[in-house]
Amino acid sequence: MLSWLYLIFIYPLELFYQGLYQFFHAFTGSYGWGLICLSVVSTLIYTPLKDLAAKIQDRERAIQAVLGPQLKALKAQSQGAERHERMKNLYRRYAYHPIYGLRSMLGVMLQVPFLIAAYNMLASYDRLAGQAFGPISDLSRPDALLLGLNFLPILMTLFNIGALYTTKSFTTREHLQGLLIAALFLILLYTAPAALLVYWTANNALLLLVNLKSKITPRASGRKSPRLEAALAEFKNRQGEI
Amino acid sequence: MKFILHLKTAAKKIRLNPAKPFDLIFGAALAVLLFPAPAQAYLDPGTGNIFIYVIGTLLAAALYTLKSFGYGLLRLLRPGSAPRANKNKFDELVIFSEGKAYWPTFKPIVEALLDRGQAFRYLSLDIEDPGLTLENPLIKNRYIGNGGAAFAKVGAVRARLLLSTTPNIGTPGYPIPRPKHVACLAHVCHGVGGIDTYHKHSVDSCDAVILMSECFEPAIRKLERLRNLPAKELPGLGLPYFDELKKKADKIKARSEASAKPVILIAPSWGAKGCLALAAEKLIPELLAAGYEVILRPHPQSRQNEAELLAAIDDAFGAHDNFKMDLAIDGTESLSKADLMISDKSGVRFDFAFLYEKPVLTIYSPLPGDDYEAADLGGAWEDEASARLGPVAAADELADIKPLVEQALSLGPADMSEFRESCLRNFGHSGQAIAQWLIEKCRCLAEPPKAAPKSGG
Numbered sequence: 001m002l003s004w005l006y007l008i009f010i011y012p013l014e015l016f017y018q019g020l021y022q023f024f025h026a027f028t029g030s031y032g033w034g035l036i037c038l039s040v041v042s043t044l045i046y047t048p049l050k051d052l053a054a055k056i057q058d059r060e061r062a063i064q065a066v067l068g069p070q071l072k073a074l075k076a077q078s079q080g081a082e083r084h085e086r087m088k089n090l091y092r093r094y095a096y097h098p099i100y101g102l103r104s105m106l107g108v109m110l111q112v113p114f115l116i117a118a119y120n121m122l123a124s125y126d127r128l129a130g131q132a133f134g135p136i137s138d139l140s141r142p143d144a145l146l147l148g149l150n151f152l153p154i155l156m157t158l159f160n161i162g163a164l165y166t167t168k169s170f171t172t173r174e175h176l177q178g179l180l181i182a183a184l185f186l187i188l189l190y191t192a193p194a195a196l197l198v199y200w201t202a203n204n205a206l207l208l209l210v211n212l213k214s215k216i217t218p219r220a221s222g223r224k225s226p227r228l229e230a231a232l233a234e235f236k237n238r239q240g241e242i
Numbered sequence: 243m244k245f246i247l248h249l250k251t252a253a254k255k256i257r258l259n260p261a262k263p264f265d266l267i268f269g270a271a272l273a274v275l276l277f278p279a280p281a282q283a284y285l286d287p288g289t290g291n292i293f294i295y296v297i298g299t300l301l302a303a304a305l306y307t308l309k310s311f312g313y314g315l316l317r318l319l320r321p322g323s324a325p326r327a328n329k330n331k332f333d334e335l336v337i338f339s340e341g342k343a344y345w346p347t348f349k350p351i352v353e354a355l356l357d358r359g360q361a362f363r364y365l366s367l368d369i370e371d372p373g374l375t376l377e378n379p380l381i382k383n384r385y386i387g388n389g390g391a392a393f394a395k396v397g398a399v400r401a402r403l404l405l406s407t408t409p410n411i412g413t414p415g416y417p418i419p420r421p422k423h424v425a426c427l428a429h430v431c432h433g434v435g436g437i438d439t440y441h442k443h444s445v446d447s448c449d450a451v452i453l454m455s456e457c458f459e460p461a462i463r464k465l466e467r468l469r470n471l472p473a474k475e476l477p478g479l480g481l482p483y484f485d486e487l488k489k490k491a492d493k494i495k496a497r498s499e500a501s502a503k504p505v506i507l508i509a510p511s512w513g514a515k516g517c518l519a520l521a522a523e524k525l526i527p528e529l530l531a532a533g534y535e536v537i538l539r540p541h542p543q544s545r546q547n548e549a550e551l552l553a554a555i556d557d558a559f560g561a562h563d564n565f566k567m568d569l570a571i572d573g574t575e576s577l578s579k580a581d582l583m584i585s586d587k588s589g590v591r592f593d594f595a596f597l598y599e600k601p602v603l604t605i606y607s608p609l610p611g612d613d614y615e616a617a618d619l620g621g622a623w624e625d626e627a628s629a630r631l632g633p634v635a636a637a638d639e640l641a642d643i644k645p646l647v648e649q650a651l652s653l654g655p656a657d658m659s660e661f662r663e664s665c666l667r668n669f670g671h672s673g674q675a676i677a678q679w680l681i682e683k684c685r686c687l688a689e690p691p692k693a694a695p696k697s698g699g
Contacts, residue, residue: 066374084313085313092384093374093383094385095386098303101299102296102299
């Protein structure tokens, strides 16, 4: 079953990524810069999917914000069959079922094939053996840039945390979860090939840039006419004289 | 096992949502174990969070389904279990609400219906509608979503009577069609005035319009003649949203103290048609210079769309002893303290005059364009009504504000209460009157139509 799913959803994307990477390598003449270009294109492809996932999550969060306090109250007030009956009625009123929480998974389901395809392709790309990129001597092996320690996993984690704390509308719980997951993947990917980490770090850096850009863009907040500005300034001056 | 208990205790201390079955550490580890490939393909913080959420959701859903099955089985097996409720009782009356903004209109009606033992359905487009939180066997309240699918559900409603504040149901081009299986479509007004400020043809498809009072009947009859429409039922039963506001106003009036100087409350609408900029440019400085106490209560929308202007006003006047900007969600405090309101077209003028029996100085602006019923009626009731509340002046006529304020302040509570009684019925108990009308109307619609008498000879 899994191999069929792989053949239908993942393998075509792997071939696509491989073709894209080979194109970028030919274009830039460098496997390292090819990774950066691949990361940019990947981000452009799944940013709309990510936005869709965020909208679905926001909707789910809104529902939970309404249901949560009511669930808490009825759990405090009732038990057993009565509690369950009230919970059923509550879900019925809002046309909700606990399984609907999986709607938040839809965005991920759209992204996961891209993620797995990129990972599989880079992890098995044998042309990376012996290829250098800047201070990294071999993209197919861990970087060992920090006096024998691998620097890229740490850099990836820092960008990860930056992206986490600049993502809109994340709650404290989601921040804690994100930190834990960042720590887990630091461990998981610590000995991964440098190529994977360059790609992943570039992805997170782009995400961080996108988040920072949305925070910096100013919002329109009403116009002041010159006549109004003069009137306000005059009043302030008169107050100053008094 | 002890380690997991310690982890769970630690997780509780970080104040996790008790509805989630897994603490975050245990859940994250499970995420890695169960999803190794996607876990290693993890891209960003959002993706990782989703996997933990999915595990929790699947388990919660499974538990819920098992419990539903289990309790259902127990109920069947228990001797003398309660019979199923009669579902038909909900087919008589349906209330349709666009959202929480209209709850002040529906709340008194809903409460009165429940007091009278009348079953009904309550359908809402807004998940935050307080009407959806009610638990009562007489009310079948449902969130129906929003958008095209929800509008279609409204159009497919089957009932004897459908009550709504939404104008334009059934108007060509409007997304909500007139429900074919509703015998009586009733519109209840949710603001002071008649339908002259509604867009044209807003209530043409309605069978009944619940008005503030019978004063507003001639306008609708005129439109029926003009457009060759069947006569609607037009009960003058008041405005239910005043029921709650009156209770609040009565409580706060009992507590409030008189101020040494007259207090002027400026309550503009938002946007280009509102008088916020005029307030900043002219009204506030002149009123403060004249020695009045001034409260500015901007429209909630201004806080987003006119934030810069509000900041400039705060910067210019904020330090003045007699100036205050009221940004509280509930404006009852400011409304009760003020002796006079200055406003534009905002409906809050009538709230102020009717609830607190105090005058209003209106900054006049005509209704834009010919899109409103007022164009076919030859004028809006509001234009005459403004003059009953106090002085009316166009923005460019405000050469000297003080005489207008003095003129307004000379009007007393008797003037306001007389005007209110002339145009508003059931002040403070409109919800009960409307509920009674709905019940009687449903009863009437349930009776078979009387056969026409046979002619003799």
